[in-house]
Amino acid sequence: MEAIKSFELSKEYLELLRESIEEAHIPFIQESMQDAKKADIASLLDELDMEEALFVLRALDPDFSADILIELDEDSQYKVITAMPAEELATLIDHMDSDDAVDVLNQLVVNDREAVISHLEQKEKSLYIIELLRYDEDSAGGLMAKEIIKANLNWTVVQTIEEIRRQAENVEKIFSIYVVDNKEKLLGRVALKKLILAGSDTKVADLYEDNIISVPTYMEGEEVAEIMRKYDLEAVPVVNVKNKLVGRITVDDILDLIREQAEEDIQAMTGFSDDVEESDSVYRLSRARLPWLFIGMVGGLMGAGFIGFFEEGLSAVTALAFFIPLITATGGNVGIQSSTLVVQSLANKSVFEDSLTKRFFKVLLVAVFNGLVLAGFVLLTVVFLYGQETKFGLVVAIALFSVVLLASFMGTLTPIVLDKMGINPAMASGPFITTANDLLGLGVYFAVATLLLNL
Numbered sequence: 265m266e267a268i269k270s271f272e273l274s275k276e277y278l279e280l281l282r283e284s285i286e287e288a289h290i291p292f293i294q295e296s297m298q299d300a301k302k303a304d305i306a307s308l309l310d311e312l313d314m315e316e317a318l319f320v321l322r323a324l325d326p327d328f329s330a331d332i333l334i335e336l337d338e339d340s341q342y343k344v345i346t347a348m349p350a351e352e353l354a355t356l357i358d359h360m361d362s363d364d365a366v367d368v369l370n371q372l373v374v375n376d377r378e379a380v381i382s383h384l385e386q387k388e389k390s391l392y393i394i395e396l397l398r399y400d401e402d403s404a405g406g407l408m409a410k411e412i413i414k415a416n417l418n419w420t421v422v423q424t425i426e427e428i429r430r431q432a433e434n435v436e437k438i439f440s441i442y443v444v445d446n447k448e449k450l451l452g453r454v455a456l457k458k459l460i461l462a463g464s465d466t467k468v469a470d471l472y473e474d475n476i477i478s479v480p481t482y483m484e485g486e487e488v489a490e491i492m493r494k495y496d497l498e499a500v501p502v503v504n505v506k507n508k509l510v511g512r513i514t515v516d517d518i519l520d521l522i523r524e525q526a527e528e529d530i531q532a533m534t535g536f537s538d539d540v541e542e543s544d545s546v547y548r549l550s551r552a553r554l555p556w557l558f559i560g561m562v563g564g565l566m567g568a569g570f571i572g573f574f575e576e577g578l579s580a581v582t583a584l585a586f587f588i589p590l591i592t593a594t595g596g597n598v599g600i601q602s603s604t605l606v607v608q609s610l611a612n613k614s615v616f617e618d619s620l621t622k623r624f625f626k627v628l629l630v631a632v633f634n635g636l637v638l639a640g641f642v643l644l645t646v647v648f649l650y651g652q653e654t655k656f657g658l659v660v661a662i663a664l665f666s667v668v669l670l671a672s673f674m675g676t677l678t679p680i681v682l683d684k685m686g687i688n689p690a691m692a693s694g695p696f697i698t699t700a701n702d703l704l705g706l707g708v709y710f711a712v713a714t715l716l717l718n719l
Contacts, residue, residue, distance in 0.1 A: 271300035278308055285312075285319050293323045302328070306335035314343040321356075330359035333368070342371050350376065354383035361436060362392040363409035363517060369393065370401055396511075404488050405481035407521065408502040408511030411435045414442045417451055417469040421462045424454075439499035442509055443472040450501055450509040452476045478503050481510060486525065489518045562699075567592075567706050583652060584713055587660050591709045594638065594664060595671040595701035602627065602675025603697050607689050610679060624676065631672035639665040659716050663709040670708065671701045 271277065277296075284292040297305055297320075309317040309332065317340065321329040333341060333356055345353055345368060357365045357380060369377045377397075384390040392410035399405030411434045415424045424441075432438060440453045452474035462471055478501045479488050492500055492515060502511045571588070643661035646652050675697055679689035 271296045273304045278311055285316050290323045293320055302331045303335045305332050310337045310340045314347050317344050326355050327359045330356040334364045350379035351383045354380045358384055358386050361409045361411055362396055365393050366396045402485040404479045404483040404502050407485055407517050408513045410511045412512045413438055414444050415468050417443050417445055419468050421459055421466050422464045424468055442501050443468055444509050448508045450478055450503050450507055485521045489522055492518050567702055591667055591705040592702045595667040595705035596698040598668050598671035599675035599697040599701040602672045603679050606676055606679040610683050610689050627672050627676045631669045635665040635668035659713050663712040666708045667705045670704050
């Protein structure tokens with residue numbers, strides 16, 4: 265075995281790590297990973313198979329392994345935790361914050377989950393986890409951690425500092441000290457600086473600030489993220505319907521949620537029916553792509569039917585076929601632009617949002633302006649550059665103008681309707697809008713040609 269080498273995120277170290285696992289050389293793993301970042305170790309373990317990853321986690325201190333397990337890719341994490349005996353997984357869960365523990369346990373079937381909880385040494389932790397499992401995972405209750413620092417408004421500074429020392433053992437990051445009354449109702453927060461500078465007998469009631477922002481357990485994660493972004497919060501307290509303090513959400517939990525939702529939206533916009541990654545199996549990747557590809561193919565076949573219906577007209581004026589790609593491509597681009605703007609506005613809703621009528625009027629004005637500019641340019645190009653008759657140029661120009669209007673309308677309306685139906689509006693973009701606008705564009709194009717050219 266090669267001499268101990270410091271950790272580095274490289275193929276060379278990965279090979280050394282595999283050798284050490286094969287030779288069961290635990291000192292190499294422990295010493296080389298001693299000062300490494302947990303996220304970097306997790307990236308390496310994602311490259312290992314399940315047995316190799318388990319060996320590394322078992323070689324390290326449970327507290328360290330617990331943090332690495334949290335950082336693992338979702339698929340790798342699932343493989344590891346389902347391969348671990350309940351008692352061993354419980355040991356790592358004991359070293360996690362309650363919100364991270366719930367994220368891990370939610371991947372297990374109910375029987376396995378209960379088996380792990382029964383082996384937890386920290387009874388308070390198990391009660392926290394059982395409570396959090398009641399909430400939807402994307403709600404404030406599902407995102408929050410139960411580990412918090414709180415102080416009663418009747419405590420003195422001395423009492424408060426003693427309680428902070430006791431409570432802080434279970435809290436990894438201290439952002440705020442929340443103030444509650446005798447019924448655990450949230451009143452406000454107190455800054456550490458005020459506590460340190462205040463006299464020993466000063467009561468918390470004389471120090472705390474009551475202008476605190478909190479969120480209810482039932483609030484959607486997206487709304488929590490927007491509140492934390494708007495008010496630049498590192499942590500936000502969570503209260504129940506009786507305004508009792510039940511937990512807190514930290515910025516790292518919200519960042520994870522935002523990343524997951526962004527990935528879902530991107531995949532929905534590009535035509536994936538399931539949450540997948542490049543490392544997934546060929547079958548899963550194919551299954552996620554095929555539904556929308558079929559929809560696109562059906563749209564293409566319908567478009568071919570449209571063109572076949574006007575076969576005689578195309579035979580009489582063959583130049584019509586030259587501009588079919590122009591009509592369909594422009595309609596698709598306009599539709600995607602419009603739907604993307606609407607999806608963005610739906611993701612960042614404002615109390616000052618324009619009414620639906622005003623939004624449609626604005627979209628109409630933009631579409632008319634863009635349509636006139638594009639139609640004018642196309643008319644001049646078709647007549648002077650391609651040498652076609654003015655009448656034919658008008659057919660292409662009018663059809664293009666109409667397609668821009670229709671595509672803008674479709675791209676605006678469809679995400680709003682999907683959002684009202686509770687469906688991810690990002691699905692309106694990509695294949696859905698493109699296919700719909702291709703069919704509309706072809707219909708409008710040939711309809712205008714029939715009317716003006718008497719096909």
